[in-house]
Amino acid sequence: MEIHDLKREFKMGVEIVRALKGVSFSVEQGEFVTIMGSSGSGKTTLLNIIGCLDKPTEGIYLLDNVDVKRLSRNDLAQLRNRKIGFVFQAYNLLARTSAIENVELPLLYNSSISTHERHKMALKALEAVRLSDRLDHLPNQLSGGQQQRVAIARALVNEPVMILADEATGNLDSRTSYEIMALFQELNKQGRTIVFVTHEPDIAAFSGRTVTLKDGRVIKDSKNENVRSAKEVLAGLPIAEDY
Amino acid sequence: MKIINLIRIAVRALQRNKLRAFLTMLGIIIGVGAVIAMVAIGQGSKKSIQDQLSSMGSNMITVRPNSNQAAGGAARLDASTVQSLTIDDIKAIQSQAQYINAVSPAVQGRGQAINGALNWPTTMQGVSPNFLDIRNWPLKEGVAFGNEDINGATKVCLIGQTVVENIFDPGDDPLGKTIRFNKIPFKIIGVLSEKGENAFGQDQDDIILAPYTTVQKRILAIPYIQTIYASSASSETSEPATQEISQILRSSHKLTNAEQDDFTVRTQAELINTFSSTSQLLTVLLAAIAGISLLVGGIGIMNIMYVSVTERTKEIGLRMSIGARGIDILMQFLIEAIVISITGGILGVLLGLLASKLITVFLSWPTLVSESSIVLSFVVCAITGIFFGYYPAQKASRLDPIEALRYE
Numbered sequence: 001m002e003i004h005d006l007k008r009e010f011k012m013g014v015e016i017v018r019a020l021k022g023v024s025f026s027v028e029q030g031e032f033v034t035i036m037g038s039s040g041s042g043k044t045t046l047l048n049i050i051g052c053l054d055k056p057t058e059g060i061y062l063l064d065n066v067d068v069k070r071l072s073r074n075d076l077a078q079l080r081n082r083k084i085g086f087v088f089q090a091y092n093l094l095a096r097t098s099a100i101e102n103v104e105l106p107l108l109y110n111s112s113i114s115t116h117e118r119h120k121m122a123l124k125a126l127e128a129v130r131l132s133d134r135l136d137h138l139p140n141q142l143s144g145g146q147q148q149r150v151a152i153a154r155a156l157v158n159e160p161v162m163i164l165a166d167e168a169t170g171n172l173d174s175r176t177s178y179e180i181m182a183l184f185q186e187l188n189k190q191g192r193t194i195v196f197v198t199h200e201p202d203i204a205a206f207s208g209r210t211v212t213l214k215d216g217r218v219i220k221d222s223k224n225e226n227v228r229s230a231k232e233v234l235a236g237l238p239i240a241e242d243y
Numbered sequence: 244m245k246i247i248n249l250i251r252i253a254v255r256a257l258q259r260n261k262l263r264a265f266l267t268m269l270g271i272i273i274g275v276g277a278v279i280a281m282v283a284i285g286q287g288s289k290k291s292i293q294d295q296l297s298s299m300g301s302n303m304i305t306v307r308p309n310s311n312q313a314a315g316g317a318a319r320l321d322a323s324t325v326q327s328l329t330i331d332d333i334k335a336i337q338s339q340a341q342y343i344n345a346v347s348p349a350v351q352g353r354g355q356a357i358n359g360a361l362n363w364p365t366t367m368q369g370v371s372p373n374f375l376d377i378r379n380w381p382l383k384e385g386v387a388f389g390n391e392d393i394n395g396a397t398k399v400c401l402i403g404q405t406v407v408e409n410i411f412d413p414g415d416d417p418l419g420k421t422i423r424f425n426k427i428p429f430k431i432i433g434v435l436s437e438k439g440e441n442a443f444g445q446d447q448d449d450i451i452l453a454p455y456t457t458v459q460k461r462i463l464a465i466p467y468i469q470t471i472y473a474s475s476a477s478s479e480t481s482e483p484a485t486q487e488i489s490q491i492l493r494s495s496h497k498l499t500n501a502e503q504d505d506f507t508v509r510t511q512a513e514l515i516n517t518f519s520s521t522s523q524l525l526t527v528l529l530a531a532i533a534g535i536s537l538l539v540g541g542i543g544i545m546n547i548m549y550v551s552v553t554e555r556t557k558e559i560g561l562r563m564s565i566g567a568r569g570i571d572i573l574m575q576f577l578i579e580a581i582v583i584s585i586t587g588g589i590l591g592v593l594l595g596l597l598a599s600k601l602i603t604v605f606l607s608w609p610t611l612v613s614e615s616s617i618v619l620s621f622v623v624c625a626i627t628g629i630f631f632g633y634y635p636a637q638k639a640s641r642l643d644p645i646e647a648l649r650y651e
Contacts, residue, residue, distance in 0.1 A: 051564070053648075074568045077563065077567060077568040080564060080565065081567075082566070086564050088561075092560075092561045094558060109562075
């Protein structure tokens with residue numbers, strides 16, 4: 001993934017708001033990058049563009065060597081379907097729909113996958129997040145951490161080139177957050193590219209690289225020499241009685 | 244995007260909110276049910292009126308002689324004294340007509356019927372055996388006279404209920420008895436079933452039927468016939484049958500183009516048309532009222548779909564973020580609306596059939612469920628689903644995924 005001199009402007013009435021004022025960086029395959037920044041830094045706008053939900057006003061965004069700017073709305077939808085896996089802060093699972101059906105959802109929008117394949121792929125994804133014993137549970141029968149793991153399975157199921165997480169630990173307590181981060185680290189070790197947006201430096205410490213935004217510009221882009229292992233942190237925590 | 248996947252998505256979405264889906268359907272169910280039941284009532288009453296009319300002999304065609312304008316302005320004669328109709332006319336009609344089922348000559352005379360000490364003034368009508376079919380008039384007991392009675396001009400008769408009541412004591416069996424009519428003895432070989440008054444208040448049972456040859460020779464002493472009764476195959480063919488009879492009679496009477504008919508052909512088609520158009524109006528009115536309830540049902544679908552789109556904005560955003568295109572979302576909501584309306588349509592058809600059955604059983608109103616009303620309301624349902632589902636679905640498909648995801 002490569003971003004070059006990305007700019008995005010919004011019209012708010014007569015005023016023009018410049019949310020991104022020229023952002024450039026690239027993410028290689030297999031990297032685990034966190035994007036940091038306080039609110040108003042343009043982080044959400046950047047995320048929307050990376051996630052192909054929005055197109056830049058100026059600049060170039062190459063995803064898997066595809067120039068996103070030239071694509072139509074429908075092409076973008078297909079790109080999201082095949083190459084990107086989203087994980088949201090609020091999980092965004094379909095209510096009253098079983099875990100496995102939630103995971104199957106992206107594949108329903110891909111007509112080249114048969115019913116049988118779809119089921120097999122969904123099972124595999126749920127195994128990867130260690131929820132194969134909760135296939136038929138509805139979201140309201142699952143804990144927050146389990147729901148987020150279902151959401152991660154949904155992001156994995158289409159074998160994306162990149163998993164995009166938006167404050168994926170924002171709604172979870174710290175212990176569950178570490179569990180989720182451990183899962184992300186594990187997925188990263190298996191070779192998956194992960195872009196993780198957060199405002200917590202604590203969480204950023206688990207990634208291999210941190211890009212910090214401020215006022216629509218990159219102010220810091222540093223390799224993290226001392227990556228913490230979420231598993232070790234978890235092991236260090238006292239065992240919670242209610243878990 | 245496979246259509247089967249879209250249907251699966253839509254059905255799953257509906258299953259997640261079964262009660263709401265059913266309540267939305269209810270409008271359509273009641274609408275379709277009402278259309279079918281109302282049209283069934285309208286059609287049923289139309290059919291029963293037609294049946295009643297044809298039991299009165301609605302297909303009956305009557306031919307009477309007509310006195311021509313005499314040359315030089317001489318007085319025109321009364322129809323019954325004109326002698327233009329003959330038995331040859333009957334034979335011509337029998338051999339040439341295509342639309343005529345049965346034809347019978349008729350001659351009639353009034354006189355006194357006497358049985359022992361009892362007597363009663365009545366009418367004797369001379370007819371052929373076909374007459375009972377033409378008038379749709381079954382016998383209560385006994386047998387009708389046959390062609391050998393016609394040929395032999397035998398003195399046998401069929402006797403109407405009013406005559407039976409007046410010249411026989413209660414409990415007396417008239418069958419086989421001999422009565423006298425204008426002093427001539429007639430043997431009773433059959434009793435006519437009761438027919439009641441006709442539409443104009445005449446007592447139809449005050450009659451004695453005998454072979455027309457007997458009446459011609461013994462009672463009236465005339466060689467011609469007074470009236471021809473005929474029946475067309477159905478009330479629909481009474482119009483061509485009428486024209487056919489006119490043509491046959493004109494050629495049999497050797498009338499030139501310049502000459503007027505010397506006979507008059509009448510049917511009861513006017514009567515049927517009046518009754519039919521009344522019940523047709525009833526059917527249209529009932530269907531219109533029922534159609535309005537179907538429209539209300541459709542608006543109900545639109546209303547719920549709009550609410551559903553707003554309520555599920557976040558779900559739409561999610562679906563878009565994981566790769567649903569605008570058209571996929573549009574199709575999902577459209578199919579949801581169509582599934583609701585078609586399922587509602589099927590249930591509505593069943594409800595309508597059930598309602599029609601119950602109306603017949605408990606109110607004993609005649610109902611007739613026509614296939615066309617089922618097909619029509621079904622098609623209207625599908626169209627309703629597409630029409631009222633399209634705008635909410637389009638609204639959903641045009642949502643911006645970023646906005647939709649952030650919607651709370």
